[in-house]
Amino acid sequence: MSGxxxxxxxxxxxxGANSLFLVAAGLSLIFGVSRIVNFAHGSLYMLGMYVxxxxxxxxxxxxxxxxxxxxxxxxxxxxxxxVLRRLYQAPELLQLLATxxxxxxxRDFALWAWGPQDMxxxxxPGFGDAxxxxxxxxxxxxxxxxxxxxxxxVLLHALLTRTRWGTLVxxxxxxxxxxxALGVNQRWLFTGIFGLGALLAGAGGALAxxxxxxxxxxxxxxxxxxxxxxxxxxxxSVPGAFLAALVIGEVKAxxxxxxxxxxxxxxxxIVMAVVLVLRPWGLLGKPLPAPRxxxxxxxxxxxxxxxxxxxxxxxxxxxxxxxLAGDEYTLxxxxxxxxxxxxxxxxxxxxxxxGLASFGHAAYLGLGAYGAALLLLRAHAPTxxxxxxxxxxxxxxxxxxxxxxxxxxxxxxAMLTLAFAQIVWSIAFQWDSVTGGSNGLIGVxxxxxLASKSAYYYLALLVCGIGxxxxxxxxxxxxxxxxxxxxxxxxxADAIGIDxxxxxxxxxxxxxxxxxxxxxxxxxxxxxxxxxxxxxxxSVDALVMVLLGGVQTLTGPAxxxxxxxxxxxxxxxxxxxxxxxxxxxxxxxxxxFPRGLAGYLKERFAR
Amino acid sequence: MxxxxxxxxxxxxxxxxxxxxxxxxxxxxxxxxLTGRNGAGKSTTLKAIMGLIxxxxxxxxxxxxxxxxxxxxxxxxGLGYVPEDRRIFTALTVAENLQVGRRAPRPGLPxxxxxxxxxxxxxxxxxxERPGARMSGGEQKMLAIARTLMxxxxxxxxxxxxxxxAPLVVRQMAAALAELKRAGVSVLVCEQNAQFAARxxxxxxxxxxxxxxxx
Numbered sequence: 001m002s003g004x005x006x007x008x009x010x011x012x013x014x015x016g017a018n019s020l021f022l023v024a025a026g027l028s029l030i031f032g033v034s035r036i037v038n039f040a041h042g043s044l045y046m047l048g049m050y051v052x053x054x055x056x057x058x059x060x061x062x063x064x065x066x067x068x069x070x071x072x073x074x075x076x077x078x079x080x081x082x083v084l085r086r087l088y089q090a091p092e093l094l095q096l097l098a099t100x101x102x103x104x105x106x107r108d109f110a111l112w113a114w115g116p117q118d119m120x121x122x123x124x125p126g127f128g129d130a131x132x133x134x135x136x137x138x139x140x141x142x143x144x145x146x147x148x149x150x151x152x153x154v155l156l157h158a159l160l161t162r163t164r165w166g167t168l169v170x171x172x173x174x175x176x177x178x179x180x181a182l183g184v185n186q187r188w189l190f191t192g193i194f195g196l197g198a199l200l201a202g203a204g205g206a207l208a209x210x211x212x213x214x215x216x217x218x219x220x221x222x223x224x225x226x227x228x229x230x231x232x233x234x235x236x237s238v239p240g241a242f243l244a245a246l247v248i249g250e251v252k253a254x255x256x257x258x259x260x261x262x263x264x265x266x267x268x269x270i271v272m273a274v275v276l277v278l279r280p281w282g283l284l285g286k287p288l289p290a291p292r293x294x295x296x297x298x299x300x301x302x303x304x305x306x307x308x309x310x311x312x313x314x315x316x317x318x319x320x321x322x323x324l325a326g327d328e329y330t331l332x333x334x335x336x337x338x339x340x341x342x343x344x345x346x347x348x349x350x351x352x353x354x355g356l357a358s359f360g361h362a363a364y365l366g367l368g369a370y371g372a373a374l375l376l377l378r379a380h381a382p383t384x385x386x387x388x389x390x391x392x393x394x395x396x397x398x399x400x401x402x403x404x405x406x407x408x409x410x411x412x413x414a415m416l417t418l419a420f421a422q423i424v425w426s427i428a429f430q431w432d433s434v435t436g437g438s439n440g441l442i443g444v445x446x447x448x449x450l451a452s453k454s455a456y457y458y459l460a461l462l463v464c465g466i467g468x469x470x471x472x473x474x475x476x477x478x479x480x481x482x483x484x485x486x487x488x489x490x491x492x493a494d495a496i497g498i499d500x501x502x503x504x505x506x507x508x509x510x511x512x513x514x515x516x517x518x519x520x521x522x523x524x525x526x527x528x529x530x531x532x533x534x535x536x537x538x539s540v541d542a543l544v545m546v547l548l549g550g551v552q553t554l555t556g557p558a559x560x561x562x563x564x565x566x567x568x569x570x571x572x573x574x575x576x577x578x579x580x581x582x583x584x585x586x587x588x589x590x591x592x593f594p595r596g597l598a599g600y601l602k603e604r605f606a607r
Numbered sequence: 608m609x610x611x612x613x614x615x616x617x618x619x620x621x622x623x624x625x626x627x628x629x630x631x632x633x634x635x636x637x638x639x640x641l642t643g644r645n646g647a648g649k650s651t652t653l654k655a656i657m658g659l660i661x662x663x664x665x666x667x668x669x670x671x672x673x674x675x676x677x678x679x680x681x682x683x684x685g686l687g688y689v690p691e692d693r694r695i696f697t698a699l700t701v702a703e704n705l706q707v708g709r710r711a712p713r714p715g716l717p718x719x720x721x722x723x724x725x726x727x728x729x730x731x732x733x734x735x736e737r738p739g740a741r742m743s744g745g746e747q748k749m750l751a752i753a754r755t756l757m758x759x760x761x762x763x764x765x766x767x768x769x770x771x772x773a774p775l776v777v778r779q780m781a782a783a784l785a786e787l788k789r790a791g792v793s794v795l796v797c798e799q800n801a802q803f804a805a806r807x808x809x810x811x812x813x814x815x816x817x818x819x820x821x822x
Binding site (some may be wrong): 012164167168170171173174175177179180181182183184186282 | 657659677679680682683688689695696697698699703704706707708710754755758
């Protein structure tokens with residue numbers, strides 16, 4: 001690559017860094033003050049894009065950018081007042097879940113308002129042409145963006161360090177309770193910071209309009225980029241976000257410039273992984289204080305006693321009789337439920353007793369599914385071999401991601417696992433020649449002896465039943481106890497000779513492997529496989545199942561899966577915007593039962 | 608009528624009950640000492656009054672019941688709180704810490720401003736731009752009190768002002784407390800070191816196993 005081409009790539013990276021910074025800075029500010037990771041931040045960015053494209057014909061480009069930013073800011077403030085304000089005392093996971101419900105709702109709103117087609121925006125008047133830098137054309141608009149990033153940074157920095165409001169924000173970021181004891185009303189502080197964060201995201205989206213079309217996939221792409229930037233820069237640090245946005249922007253630009261656009265996300269992940277290993281709190285971040293009073297001591301999980309075992313045996317017998325009574329549709333639904341029960345139980349294995357809340361568990365489901373499909377279609381392996389070997393791919397993925405994940409905790413862990421899943425997704429999505437790209441792979445049908453719905457149902461019942469039984473058994477074995485010890489008292493566990501990280505890593509790998517088994521079963525039951533299998537919403541489905549059933553119960557997650565899959569099936573048939581409907585259900589559950597459904601029942605009946 | 612009145616206060620952490628039926632009063636301009644052994648519930652009493660932990664009981668400040676108020680509202684009524692562990696905002700400078708505590712002056716009371724708290728705690732005046740993270744324990748303690756005074760409180764809940772301080776600083780602290788009393792600020796002070804506050808205190812309560820009796 002010549003010198004001038006290098007320079008252009010470098011400038012490209014700077015221009016890209018601008019929108020990364022705007023989104024990440026807002027995310028980081030909101031997290032710093034409220035300790036809420038706003039999953040919906042990418043959705044606010046997407047909303048900014050759509051609103052700008054929509055308004056531009058009427059108002060002109062610049063007014064549209066301004067209005068879009070303000071509208072999104074108002075939306076953010078309303079969301080804080082209406083939803084998040086009620087959740088500041090709730091467990092971290094429920095907060096994340098609530099913001100994810102918002103993602104679903106915003107996406108369906110955009111689908112309803114602007115339709116499924118990508119929308120091309122106008123060019124910025126006066127900045128539509130190119131300038132010549134070192135003999136090569138470079139969009140004038142990108143130069144504007146390059147100047148804008150540092151300007152916004154300086155303004156934000158001044159706001160935070162030179163005004164009383166900024167001082168209060170920084171004080172509340174450090175110690176909310178003490179700020180309150182000094183008479184600081186945090187409600188308006190939080191609403192304000194949420195509005196500001198939303199303003200930045202909306203502006204970032206609106207300003208990106210001349211560079212890329214508005215589309216429904218922008219929300220998750222933006223949020224995973226922002227997660228990477230925030231984690232690399234350090235949560236809660238605006239200068240960190242700025243620095244990291246530059247690094248990631250350049251990395252992306254050079255990957256694309258050298259013709260490796262497919263591996264952009266993978267390279268981002270590598271940058272993030274390296275930073276996290278060297279500086280676990282990001283480049284400019286500080287270790288997070290332990291959340292006050294958050295780690296409630298939970299009673300041990302229940303055990304499967306004689307009575308429960310008998311009940312489960314009866315249930316198994318009942319399920320074995322299902323093909324005699326049910327039609328094909330019921331059998332397919334029942335197979336789905338079994339597969340997702342195993343998937344949910346595998347997530348609970350690591351998330352409940354392990355305390356490692358993975359936000360990308362679908363990656364292992366997807367790796368198992370793609371593994372099975374690829375073995376069948378590309379290696380022409382028999383069904384049995386594909387089913388048996390595919391989980392090994394999931395094991396590999398889980399071992400890789402888990403190695404990094406067990407070095408982190410809380411939201412850093414959530415973000416790392418999510419980013420990893422997003423990378424696996426992008427590989428599946430972009431590697432056309434192998435994975436079939438966005439279309440996925442079709443013709444993943446099992447061997448003739450499993451071809452009937454009832455035969456396959458029996459296989460699923462057998463495999464999932466044994467899988468769930470093994471996972472439950474392991475939780476009552478020394479491995480399960482050491483996992484719990486590592487969650488509740490890592491230092492004490494360390495002191496009595498438990499290698500906490502190693503145990504957690506093993507747990508993570510086991511959970512991934514069983515998710516992979518579920519994935520392989522899933523691929524053959526559907527006959528086809530698409531990147532949606534390992535998308536972020538799928539990961540969140542698993543979290544919803546576990547939280548619905550109760551993360552501090554043994555069998556709850558399986559019941560959560562039953563309820564969730566059944567509900568989704570009903571909603572998808574009856575309701576057009578079923579994503580939003582699921583989002584609304586999740587939001588309602590979180591708001592009405594801030595301690596989780598199981599927690600509510602426990603509280604209700606323990607008295 | 609007492610400025611601060613506490614009747615039948617009980618509180619705790621999670622399932623563990625710490626306070627049972629605590630009764631106490633703080634009159635206008637009074638300095639009252641709350642003493643007792645480690646773990647008797649001194650700090651918990653102050654936190655409960657301030658609304659920082661869940662509690663039950665009949666609490667009044669002036670004419671206002673505190674039961675349903677949040678911590679920030681209680682602080683705005685004019686009840687200041689200085690925690691035992693200081694809880695300085697370490698990323699903020701001395702001046703910024705004071706700014707967080709600043710509230711409008713109260714009619715009838717002389718206003719606290721930077722100049723006045725620096726007169727009370729001379730060492731702080733020399734380190735206005737120093738971040739909280741780079742201050743000694745004694746300096747942080749002074750800043751914590753100064754920060755609360757910036758809110759022009761009518762009464763201050765002062766948790767263990769002398770704990771862990773060098774004798775010289777303890778003497779400074781005692782002088783500051785005397786100055787507060789002269790300025791008409793009521794103080795409810797928790798102390799394990801009975802000698803420290805005994806000379807200044809008008810009255811004292813002893814707290815034992817979560818219950819209070821007059822000393």
